[in-house]
Structure formats: structure tokens, C-alpha cells
Amino acid sequence: SNSQKLLCSVTGFDPKIKWLSQYREKTGRASDVTVMEDGRVKAYSEILVPQQEWNQGVTYTCQTDIGQ
Secondary structure, eight states, X not given: OOEEEEEEEEEEXXXXXXXXXXXXXXXXXXXXXXXOTTSOEEEEEEEEEEHHHHHHTOOXXXXXXXXX
16 A cells, blocks of 8 residues: 555544644545534544655644534
């Protein structure tokens, strides 16, 4: 494969997910979003890391904001 997939999940009332690598924001892809019985939202985001960056050990961070 030419890339590796990372997955991030967050639960909150207005969750947002942001990907960062080397202090720069990266574009991820929102996947499943589920509304739970208590009104909270469970959200997932995935990002593809190029194989070269994966092999070099480049760090990717999933930053979340769960809302109020």
C-alpha cells in the first residue's frame, strides 16, 4: 500500500476533529457520525499518511474539541 490510514474518534455535543502534522493542519476525511440517546454525537475522522512519511516516523496528531 502507498499509504497508512489513521482513525480518530470523539464524542461530545458538537465534536470537531482536526489533524496536525509538523505544526501544520492536514486535511482528514469525516466518516461515520452517530447521534446518541443523550444527544451527544460520536464522530470519526480518518487521514491517509503517505508511506514515505510513515516510514520516516512523521508524527500525526488528532486534535479534538467536544463542544459545550
